[in-house]
Amino acid sequence: MSPSKRYHALTIDEQTCIGCTHCMKVCPTEAIRVVGGLAEIREDRCVDCGHCMRACPVKAIYVEQDDxxxxxxxxxxxxxxxxxxxxxxxxxxxxxxxxxxxxxxxxxxxxxxxxxxxxxxxxxxxxxxxxxxxxxxxxxxxxxxxxxxxxxxxxxxxxxxxxxxxxxxxxxxxxxxxxxxxxxxxxxxxxxxxxxxxxxxxxxxxxxxxxxxxxxxxxxxxxxxxxxxxxxxxxxxxxxxxxxxxxxxxxxxxxxxxxxxxxxxxxxxxxxxxxxxxxxxxxxxxxxxxxxxxxxxxxxxxxxxxxxxxxxxxxxxxxxxxxxxxxxxxxxxxxxxxxxxxxxxxxxLIADQIIPKPAFCLDPDRERALEKMNRAQRIICFLPGIDCGACGAPNCQALAEDMVSGTAKMSDCVFLQQMWENEGKISTSKAFRNVEKKWGEQRFQADCNKRGKRNEGF
Amino acid sequence: MKLEFNIEGGNFSWAGHASSEVKKMLKQLGIDARCIKSIVIALYEGEVNVVAHAYEGRILVQMEPHKITTEIIDKGPGIPDIELAMQEGYSTASKEVREMGFGAGMGLANMKKNTDELTIESTVGQGTTVKMVNYF
Structure with missing residues (x-):
């Protein structure tokens, strides 16, 4: 395998992942997002520390090994x-x-x-x-x-x-x-x-x-x-x-x-x-x-x-x-x-030089990066700053950055949606569909056997 | 892109906050690591100067595609002799400040070394304004 391609040992089992926020919240490099009710690891940011695996209440994150x-x-x-x-x-x-x-x-x-x-x-x-x-x-x-x-x-x-x-x-x-x-x-x-x-x-x-x-x-x-x-x-x-x-x-x-x-x-x-x-x-x-x-x-x-x-x-x-x-x-x-x-x-025992691989840049073009940063800064004004993670990003700042990078929308924020509903800008059913899109269909229905419920995994 | 931070004189626990925030943003802009380092070192020195010597201060940061301008404006005792203060090793820091590991007299000299343009204006008894410009 060429050294330029990074191998990551962590894999998320889509059958097991319940789409909660535990892994996303502990990730030290903000490498995890929840999309469609499943956690996703962004490879360029993952450092393989394994904190997500430790935090997962249903053991959906696993490590491949040789037979x-x-x-x-x-x-x-x-x-x-x-x-x-x-x-x-x-x-x-x-x-x-x-x-x-x-x-x-x-x-x-x-x-x-x-x-x-x-x-x-x-x-x-x-x-x-x-x-x-x-x-x-x-x-x-x-x-x-x-x-x-x-x-x-x-x-x-x-x-x-x-x-x-x-x-x-x-x-x-x-x-x-x-x-x-x-x-x-x-x-x-x-x-x-x-x-x-x-x-x-x-x-x-x-x-x-x-x-x-x-x-x-x-x-x-x-x-x-x-x-x-x-x-x-x-x-x-x-x-x-x-x-x-x-x-x-x-x-x-x-x-x-x-x-x-x-x-x-x-x-x-x-x-x-x-x-x-x-x-x-x-x-x-x-x-x-x-x-x-x-x-x-x-x-x-x-x-x-x-x-x-x-x-x-x-x-x-x-x-x-x-x-x-x-x-x-x-x-x-x-x-x-x-x-x-x-x-x-x-x-x-002598190793080659280790090269930097910065992964937090908003855009390779500096003027566009600056413009994106400005936009993210303006978006932040509208977000609640609760850092709840219900949008599928670890905090409001990360959501704003995802938005300017085109991977998230304003409507991902549940509080913004609530406000829009209150102001009559969006219908309740549309708002609910948005949330289901993020967290999966029927994710919010009562279910006493729901995985990841109280005490499970602790 | 404009940012503003407040600094509380005498409170060392928050010194470094502004420099860390600015650093995070410069990384997002994809600025060269060495260049970021210089900016951050100079800004941190500036922050510590306000905490160690002044009563309160503000930091204004303006980021443009090819340069960053940082102004550190404080209300404090001011600097009577700027040229002397610029010399390495010269310090008026109190014993308490030195015991905390600050006040070695390298602050302004270090700032000069790490910025492309540095201007200091000061009025004794009122305060000091430090302006730093770094080009990317």
Whole structure:
């Protein structure tokens, strides 16, 4: 897939979507509208943060994944998963038992992606040391954040660190390890287990990379269920040798401050996309002190709060922190064979430059954009400013912008319609038909089995 | 396209509001990111100046296809020596303001650096008007 075409993992199931406003209201980039009783995602604005999926009361937003059966076509079937996955299992299951369950499911090799993390860490350190023009350096770990910066903060794209993510590290490492064991590249099938939909998009259409290295993607919640079915609490074979390159730093990498703790004298970690947006606004205005490094993550508690995680995010963090204490810090593994032989691997972690893709421009022609802005400003005078969402846009300002872009009408505003009815400018039945057009026919009739009714989904 | 914002002297919690609004609109116009950055930095400095030094102020923004004009008009103590105030590091900010991380004396110099035209008119005891023009 060409890197210019963006892949989005989120899909709305039209049969399930009830046309409410939950997703539209939480979207940090105002990418969702409701049309004809169904939510629609505007691809140029979507950053794949997954907040809509979390907010949907009827689970109509889903993520496509590859069929697990696809693994059978390979001789070497590698499951690559971020260490955060281990954190969500109940503590009675040991690491060995979880690994054993993964082998039972059909994989032949198990790799956690954050290894050997020292290579990525040194590579990022080196980048930060050499590239000093755009500060603070911003981590590219979270793909939703990278996309957010591309579309909404284009002036900050140059601050993004040109290094790949741990899943690339893990994938290249797994390949080189297997090759050492005599495997041919085409015999190896790499399957990445993702904690969120943003990682899916970044694996399928990577930003700052030519093509993806992974052969398939598995949703972590789906794999969690499979592991829980296959897992055995009896003695499991000792698999610790497969984790000999895993370190404390690697296990903590995907948690909040997992990167920030390593880089720069002044570093900051921010999790939760709305918190990130508030901060980036300030950063763009140069309202912040001189920082060296910024770790920004779209989910609260970073990957432990990933949309496809099953366990409670705080319990996950707690288990991982305790797990991490049992492992050596990365610097102690500085002289292992894996790190010493890392020259080639290091080269593969360098990413292409990330280009801005601004998505909020009203018109490519500036004079017309200005004219549209003027019109939107005048329209705003007529809208109630309640931001109710009943028009199918997240707020009055967004509706006004949609109107000048030709995708919405004055009559979409239910309050304006009410006023027109009151003034005798529009018939009640016409007004009602307008509302039905937006929200679907018979959407407003009494129905005790209506989906999305009280308490459903909470 | 005209916009107007009010600024309350001494209230730092709203400093930056006008610059963020203007930034959002410039992005909608598709202005070059670097150019937006300069405008926003200068405007933010202007906002903070009013909050830190004056009693109250207004910001008038006019956007045209090829330029943006920003006027920041305040009622306040005024600037006795504009040339001196323009020097980097020169500051009359109070201790309280400095403790909040403002008042480093870079404000006006930074504004000059980030605008194409900058004019400052001031009457001691009455107030200051700063006019900035940036061309796209």
């Amino acid at each position: 697990l059966k696809k693994i059978q076509t390979f001789k070497y079937r590698v499951v690559l998963f971020p260490a955060v996955m281990i954190g969500q299992f109940p503590e009675k299951y040991t690491e060995d038992q979880i690994y054993a369950a993964l082998l039972k499911i059909g994989f032949t090799h198990v790799f956690e992606v954050e290894q050997p993390i020292g290579i990525l860490k040194n590579s990022i350190k080196e980048y930060c040391r050499k590239s000093t023009t755009h500060r603070p350096h911003i981590s590219t770990f979270c793909p939703a954040i990278v996309r957010l910066i591309q579309i909404r903060y284009p002036s900050l794209t140059e601050n993004l660190i040109r290094r790949k993510a741990p899943h690339d590290l893990g994938a290249h490492f797994a390949i080189s390890e297997l090759k050492k064991q005599g495997a041919k590249e085409e015999e190896i099938g790499l399957f990445y287990v993702t904690p969120c939909n943003a990682k899916i998009s970044s694996v399928k259409s990577p930003v700052g990379e030519k093509e993806s290295i992974v052969d398939g993607i598995i949703n972590m919640n789906a794999l969690y269920n499979k592991v829980m079915k296959a897992i055995d609490t009896k003695e499991a074979p000792d698999t610790s040798s497969q984790r000999q390159n895993l370190t404390r730093d690697g296990i903590l990498w995907s948690l909040t401050r997992g990167e920030a703790r390593h880089f720069g004298e002044r570093s900051m970690a921010i999790d939760g996309i709305h918190n990130v947006i508030r901060f980036l606004e300030r950063l763009e205005n140069e309202e912040v002190p001189n920082l060296d490094f910024l770790e920004l993550r779209a989910c609260d508690q970073s990957c432990a709060g990933g949309i496809m995680m099953t366990g409670n995010r705080f319990l996950t963090v707690e288990r991982l922190e305790r797990r991490a204490r049992r492992y050596a810090p990365a610097w102690k593994l500085q002289n292992t064979q894996a790190v010493k032989e890392s020259k080639e691997l290091k080269q593969k």
